[in-house]
Amino acid sequence: MSYPPCRPRELGSTGVNVPPLGLGCAPLGNLYRAVPEECAQDVVRTALATGAAYFDTAPHYGLGLSEERxxxxxxxxxRAGYTLSTKVGRRLRPLAPGEEAAGEGFVETPARARVRDFTRDGIRATLDASLERLGVDAVDIVYLHDAEDHLREVYETGFPALAELRDQKAVRAIGFGMNHSDVLARLVADLEVDVVLCAGRWTLLEHTALGDLLPVCERRGTSVVVGGVYNSGLLADPSPGAPYNYAPAPAALLGRARQLAAVCDRFGVSLKAAALRFPFGHRAVASAVVGAATPDEMAENARLFTQDIPDELWHTLVARGLLDPDLPLPLND
Incomplete structure (x- = not known):
């Protein structure tokens, strides 16, 4: 395979194709800080202009604000010019009198509340509401969102409801999106899953998914979309106080990220570029979705995604003990 990957890849055998770089739309829902409306629109326009025409959103992101924007x-x-995914498992409802919205990291959100709902009717209602906010007749992919603590409901009602939507051709690809690669591995092994969105567990810094999720995905023909390639920001800027898993990074991880950055700098490669490229060493990976709060951030991600990375950089990271020697690396042909 030549790098950077540039051709769209099919998710499983669904006929749904995704570009290798997509836009994660949580920032459009005012994640951690308010994003002006016009800025949010410009982020999407920039993604389209740079070819990152896969958009992943969810009702959870800003209590529907991300989908609306x-x-x-x-x-x-x-509609044929972009791929669209959203999620179910959190149904939105209006706030009761006197009730306040729980932001869960999102600010300046609409007056709504989240309700965990993995019932057939709840999933259909959640998807219908998403389609209305998105202004489309259908999305390409639906993920069950953060269902790791609701597996009984997933097996009994949640996944059967998604499979029914797929059988009825209301959606073309179904799967799960979460941070827990071990739970995703179990679900892929047990169920007919087209695609999973795994956040933060297959990155330049963390390789957990190689021990559980990625092998079963390759065996089952399930595609992987990678989220969290910067590990919440640690691989974007490994400065003191940098976040990891949405909290301040432990000192050991911060030190390792800084060592990774030093090696990248020696080769004239941005740490962010290496973080964007690394997941594609594994054949099951189809795409990476990366958030952007400004059009400049989106443009930078697209530019870094195409940066030339010499094979010697990866070999040096292995030689210095920063990458295990048995990891699949995105080496140039």
Missing amino acids: LGRALRGRD
Whole structure:
């Protein structure tokens, strides 16, 4: 395989193709800070202009704000010109009198509340509401979102409801999205899953998914979309106080990230570029979705994704003990 990967890849055998770089749309829902409306629109426009025409969103992101903004930005666009995924498992409802919205990291959100709902009717209602906010007749992919603590409901009602939607051709690809690669591995082994979105467990810094999820995905023909390639920001800027898993990074991980950055700098390669490229060493990986709160961030991600990375950089990281020698690396042909 030549790098950087540039051709769209099919998710499983669904006929759904995704570009290797997509836009994670949590920042459009005001994750941690408010994003002005026009700025949010410009992020989406920049993603389209740079070829990152896979958009992943969820009702959870800003209590529907991300979906609403994405829908406005995509209005009038050729529906065949982009791939769209959203999630179910958190149904939104209006706030009761006197009730306050639980932001869960999102600020300046609509007056709604989240309800965990893995029932058939709840999943259909959640998807219908998402389609209305997005302004489309259908999405390409639906993920069950953060279901690791609700596995009984997943097996009894949640996944059967998604499979029914797939059988009815209301959606073309189904799967799960979460941070827990071990749970994803179990679900892929047990169920007919087209694609999983795994955040933070297959990165330049953390390789947990290689021990559980990635082998079973390769065996079962399930595609992997990687999220969290910067590990919440630690691989974007490994400065003191940098976040990891949405909390301040432990000293040991911060030190390792700084060592990775030093090697990358020796080869004139951005640490972010290496972080974007690394997941594609494994054949099951189809795409990486990366968040952006400004059009400049989106443009930078697209530019870094195409940066030339010499094989010697990866070999040096292995020689210095920063990468295990048995890891699949994105080496140039």
